Amino acid sequence: MKKNGLVYLMITGIFLGIFSGWMFGTSMLKVEWIGEMFLDALKMLVVPLIISSMIVGIAGLGDIRKVGKTGFIALVYFMVTTCVAVVIGLAMVNIIQPGIAVEMTVEHIPEKVMGKEAVGITDILKSFISPNLFESMAKMEILPLIVFSLVFGAVLTTLGESGKRAIDFFDTVNSAIMKIVHLLMYFAPIGVFALIASKLGAAGGGDLFLAEIAKIGKYVVTVISALLIHGFLVLPLILYVTTKRNPIIYFKNVTAALTTAFSTASSSATLPVTIECAEENNKVSRKASLFVLPLAATVNMNGTALYESVATLFIAQMLGIHLGFGEQVIVFLTATLAAIGAAGIPEAGLVTMVMVLQSVGLPLEGIGMLLSMDWFLDRCRTTINVWGDSIGAAVIDNLEEKWIERGGKA
Numbered sequence: 299m300k301k302n303g304l305v306y307l308m309i310t311g312i313f314l315g316i317f318s319g320w321m322f323g324t325s326m327l328k329v330e331w332i333g334e335m336f337l338d339a340l341k342m343l344v345v346p347l348i349i350s351s352m353i354v355g356i357a358g359l360g361d362i363r364k365v366g367k368t369g370f371i372a373l374v375y376f377m378v379t380t381c382v383a384v385v386i387g388l389a390m391v392n393i394i395q396p397g398i399a400v401e402m403t404v405e406h407i408p409e410k411v412m413g414k415e416a417v418g419i420t421d422i423l424k425s426f427i428s429p430n431l432f433e434s435m436a437k438m439e440i441l442p443l444i445v446f447s448l449v450f451g452a453v454l455t456t457l458g459e460s461g462k463r464a465i466d467f468f469d470t471v472n473s474a475i476m477k478i479v480h481l482l483m484y485f486a487p488i489g490v491f492a493l494i495a496s497k498l499g500a501a502g503g504g505d506l507f508l509a510e511i512a513k514i515g516k517y518v519v520t521v522i523s524a525l526l527i528h529g530f531l532v533l534p535l536i537l538y539v540t541t542k543r544n545p546i547i548y549f550k551n552v553t554a555a556l557t558t559a560f561s562t563a564s565s566s567a568t569l570p571v572t573i574e575c576a577e578e579n580n581k582v583s584r585k586a587s588l589f590v591l592p593l594a595a596t597v598n599m600n601g602t603a604l605y606e607s608v609a610t611l612f613i614a615q616m617l618g619i620h621l622g623f624g625e626q627v628i629v630f631l632t633a634t635l636a637a638i639g640a641a642g643i644p645e646a647g648l649v650t651m652v653m654v655l656q657s658v659g660l661p662l663e664g665i666g667m668l669l670s671m672d673w674f675l676d677r678c679r680t681t682i683n684v685w686g687d688s689i690g691a692a693v694i695d696n697l698e699e700k701w702i703e704r705g706g707k708a
């Protein structure tokens with residue numbers, strides 16, 4: 299089947315999923331298993347894909363200085379876009395003031411974030427290294443796998459002929475996994491349909507959705523409009539200015555990844571599709587997409603950072619607590635860190651938000667007010683996370699090329 303045809307079917311799957319979940323509510327739970335199978339099949343590919351991608355990506359970059367330069371450009375891109383996202387979030391929440399006149403009706407700390415109070419910066423740093431790689435693989439803890447594969451790949455490049463043989467092995471593994479992704483995409487339309495229909499159904503269908511929106515609708519509007527500004531103005535502008543690529547075409551080419559992100563609410567599970575779209579459709583160089591995208595899916599979360607800043611100010615407004623400029627700077631810093639620390643899995647942002655709330659002394663009970671809508675907003679922010687990652691691959695690829703051209707060498 300033509301790629302475009304598949305993408306149209308995926309979009310149709312999303313709309314049919316929304317329609318069915320909205321109309322038939324909990325009876326759509328009957329198709330939940332289909333969505334879970336699709337999601338599990340994607341997740342099944344993530345660990346071998348990340349390990350082989352990072353090793354091949356780093357080997358493709360060549361010597362360690364090139365890796366350093368690409369890594370540095372990636373870091374700057376991640377930081378700049380995340381910071382801009384938080385600023386947009388803060389600006390919108392200050393303008394719209396969605397928390398004013400909303401009654402705080404939840405009095406307990408949600409189970410999801412219970413016991414997470416102690417999570418701080420040192421815990422985020424500690425999560426980079428794992429004492430047991432197999433345990434990390436089993437638990438799909440991506441950061442330690444990335445760190446290990448980076449070091450492993452870099453060391454392989456120094457081992458001469460035998461190192462090259464090992465790299466060739468991982469190269470073949472990577473190509474095989476990408477072929478499986480290709481095949482799996484034929485199931486994507488039905489998979490995304492089932493994921494959306496069953497999730498909306500589990501949330502009670504259209505009537506309950508509307509009832510929840512009525513309670514915190516202004517907050518939902520604030521988050522979505524800020525995400526749209528970032529996703530449709532800022533990121534495309536960065537893409538155009540740095541690479542001269544047409545953002546509309548670029549967008550069309552990553553639609554499969556964006557629909558997968560919206561349906562799975564997981565950047566990590568979407569990673570196989572994100573890599574496929576970057577490499578195959580948008581012709582980002584293989585070395586850049588393999589090196590940048592696994593990293594980006596784990597640490598670059600524009601949508602999550604933006605969301606955390608809006609949610610924190612929303613809670614403060616709801617409680618009648620004024621956060622001044624200094625406190626908003628603290629929110630800015632901690633929301634950026636919390637997004638870096640959030641895993642690419644559903645509702646991870648809600649958990650790392652504990653750190654942001656605590657930094658300005660807000661009660662964790664506030665998170666309870668966000669729960670009813672978080673499953674939906676999670677999908678929206680994950681889509682922007684993946685969009686930001688995809689644009690990052692092209693931007694970093696281009697800037698790295700220019701840097702090397704200008705220097706004449708690495």
Ligand code: ASP
Nearest residue numbers: 564565642643645646647
């Ligand atoms: N679900 C998001 C992601 O995977 C993380 C979050 O909860 O914000 O990108």
